[in-house]
Amino acid sequence: MREEFVLDEVVTVLREDGSADPATDPGLPEDTLVRLYKHLVLTRAVDERLVTLQRQGRIGFHIGSLGEEAAILGSAAALYDDDWLFPCYREFGALLLRGMPLQTYLDNMYGNGRDPVKGRQMPDHYTGRPYRFGSVSSPIGTQITQAVGFSWAAKLRGEKIAASVYFGDGATSSSEFHNGLNFAGVFKTPTVFLCRNNGWAISVPVAQQTASPTFAQKGFAYGVPGVRCDGNDLLAVYKVTRDAVDRARAGGGPTLIELLTHRLSGHSTSDDPKAYRAEAEMQAERARDPLPRLRRHLELRGLWSEAAQRAHTDALEAGLKAAVQSAEAAAAPSVETLFDDVFAARPWHLEEQRAACLAAPRARGHGAH
Amino acid sequence: MPQMNMVQAINDALRLELRRDPRVVLLGEDVGKVGGVFRVTQGLQEEFGADRVIDTPLSEGGIIGAAIGMALYGMRPVPEIQFSDFIFPAFDQIVSELAKFRYRSGGEYPAGMVIRTPVGGGIRGGHYHSQSPEAYFIHTPGLKVVCPSNPYDAKGLLLASLRDPDPVLFFEPKRVYRAARAEVPEGDYTVPLSQARVVREGRGVTVIAWGAMLYEALEAANEAARQGIDCEVLDLRTLWPVDIDAVVASVKKTGRVVVVHEAPRSCGFGAELIALLNEKAFLHLEAPPVRVTGYDTPFPYTLEMDYLPLAARILPALVETARY
Numbered sequence: 001m002r003e004e005f006v007l008d009e010v011v012t013v014l015r016e017d018g019s020a021d022p023a024t025d026p027g028l029p030e031d032t033l034v035r036l037y038k039h040l041v042l043t044r045a046v047d048e049r050l051v052t053l054q055r056q057g058r059i060g061f062h063i064g065s066l067g068e069e070a071a072i073l074g075s076a077a078a079l080y081d082d083d084w085l086f087p088c089y090r091e092f093g094a095l096l097l098r099g100m101p102l103q104t105y106l107d108n109m110y111g112n113g114r115d116p117v118k119g120r121q122m123p124d125h126y127t128g129r130p131y132r133f134g135s136v137s138s139p140i141g142t143q144i145t146q147a148v149g150f151s152w153a154a155k156l157r158g159e160k161i162a163a164s165v166y167f168g169d170g171a172t173s174s175s176e177f178h179n180g181l182n183f184a185g186v187f188k189t190p191t192v193f194l195c196r197n198n199g200w201a202i203s204v205p206v207a208q209q210t211a212s213p214t215f216a217q218k219g220f221a222y223g224v225p226g227v228r229c230d231g232n233d234l235l236a237v238y239k240v241t242r243d244a245v246d247r248a249r250a251g252g253g254p255t256l257i258e259l260l261t262h263r264l265s266g267h268s269t270s271d272d273p274k275a276y277r278a279e280a281e282m283q284a285e286r287a288r289d290p291l292p293r294l295r296r297h298l299e300l301r302g303l304w305s306e307a308a309q310r311a312h313t314d315a316l317e318a319g320l321k322a323a324v325q326s327a328e329a330a331a332a333p334s335v336e337t338l339f340d341d342v343f344a345a346r347p348w349h350l351e352e353q354r355a356a357c358l359a360a361p362r363a364r365g366h367g368a369h
Numbered sequence: 370m371p372q373m374n375m376v377q378a379i380n381d382a383l384r385l386e387l388r389r390d391p392r393v394v395l396l397g398e399d400v401g402k403v404g405g406v407f408r409v410t411q412g413l414q415e416e417f418g419a420d421r422v423i424d425t426p427l428s429e430g431g432i433i434g435a436a437i438g439m440a441l442y443g444m445r446p447v448p449e450i451q452f453s454d455f456i457f458p459a460f461d462q463i464v465s466e467l468a469k470f471r472y473r474s475g476g477e478y479p480a481g482m483v484i485r486t487p488v489g490g491g492i493r494g495g496h497y498h499s500q501s502p503e504a505y506f507i508h509t510p511g512l513k514v515v516c517p518s519n520p521y522d523a524k525g526l527l528l529a530s531l532r533d534p535d536p537v538l539f540f541e542p543k544r545v546y547r548a549a550r551a552e553v554p555e556g557d558y559t560v561p562l563s564q565a566r567v568v569r570e571g572r573g574v575t576v577i578a579w580g581a582m583l584y585e586a587l588e589a590a591n592e593a594a595r596q597g598i599d600c601e602v603l604d605l606r607t608l609w610p611v612d613i614d615a616v617v618a619s620v621k622k623t624g625r626v627v628v629v630h631e632a633p634r635s636c637g638f639g640a641e642l643i644a645l646l647n648e649k650a651f652l653h654l655e656a657p658p659v660r661v662t663g664y665d666t667p668f669p670y671t672l673e674m675d676y677l678p679l680a681a682r683i684l685p686a687l688v689e690t691a692r693y
Contacts, residue, residue, distance in 0.1 A: 153442035343535045
């Protein structure tokens, strides 16, 4: 294989000692750095709380981002306000960063009557149009071609924005990855492909997902530049994403970014990784946790302290507790809403079925979260 | 009023809408420069440019996936699937994504679009250029399904579909693309969705058909008339949501019904129509409802005229049903 196709370079910024490599440092303002670190901590805390709530049987399911927070938040932060984000299903941190209130996200987790999705989908299948954030579905990779079409439409209409799209290493095996990259290459769409390579697709390791040495190099064949970056290094993620976004917005076309990260949990709360992963390996990955890594940098620059950490954690725990309580107490969606939004207006058959449903006896436990 | 065939009428509708609405884009395999393998989009790229009438890579999943993204943005994409037999690589995008987008996003993301695709047999196309996959899509909540039988309806239904807020699968019966000619008004008009048309009035037996099979149903009905059987022929035009009032009214009047379709019999749309009539007109039925359909085999090449529910096969069903 020709060397330039292999792409073994991995962009990093944060060094072991917490300093930033001046050659790659995106030079974020101090308040932005602090804000992003706070969001990392928030995302981690919400994640852990949701796992607990699921274990307690209070929510049905959670699919989180433990270990992948820097990959998600660093890239989301690199978007401009008018750019769009098409999520996979681990990007709730990005949704909160883009402005969805924590309460609204928890309402989605509980599928209650305030949930923007109206309780119609599993937890973590959120939607966020007001935040220029797509709608989550479970099929793998479908959002990739959609993001390409969306950004292509923007280009055709003369709007100079980019659309980013998140997917895991497993999704690179889907036809959608091929379709999306191919269309993006042919039509030079302003799309930023964000492949979160966390090493695993449920139980299948990367080595069984592809024989390609890297995911980034897959872009070459489509005429889409590829770049690899340390996905646990928030500043590196920000840097490569911002470069790709700037290029896309300037008409330079798409980029495929491979974010090297680790999934420090099961696939979801329904999965137990002990069946296929060695504990020692996970220990080694925990040592590369993206949160302490950015924190070291902030502390080195005098932007963060143990006291700040405590104050932030206390405040967010209080907010989280209140939001959970409120989401839990909120009423379920009314049964009438079952028949809304299938079409713009209800046709005769849905009117009939709605009336029959409202007249039918309800099973016990209906409307429970 | 000009005479047009269905190809010309659909082309005319697309041209009108491309002129009227800057959000409309056509995309698909060979739709641009060559104007489609059936020439339905001929001349449109010339008039509107390669950014609005777009030749895409050869990937149905890519075409529909990208079209969904365009619709989410606020465009009105009109993807073409070259033959409806090739819609299945896009099935996931249509069934899991397009059909559910409005619902799954709590109404935040409607994704209106019209997927145009030639349908049906009788053109010596064998397994993969002849099938009628409408039932898969009717079975999927969130999709509308249209199938015109003539040039006037094709133009009016297409313009209505293009302005409909919901995703529409627009099946074009390729066997009668050029065979059916009719007067078609030049300007803008619509034929509303979910309105069937009584093509032939009668009191003896209701025959329900659509697309290319409408002509077979009519031929059989005319022949039956010579035998003293007075058939009412209904062209559904929109398959889903079906014009239930028209269907029920006709069957209440005649008490007898024959449903004709090209698709395989089992779980075909005829099964649903007859189930609906059992629910809504049971006490008016004077004979068992009958289906005349394609067989539960793959669509054949050499024997396609034996497979299709042609007039010769519909006629005995009409006679039997009338005399039951």
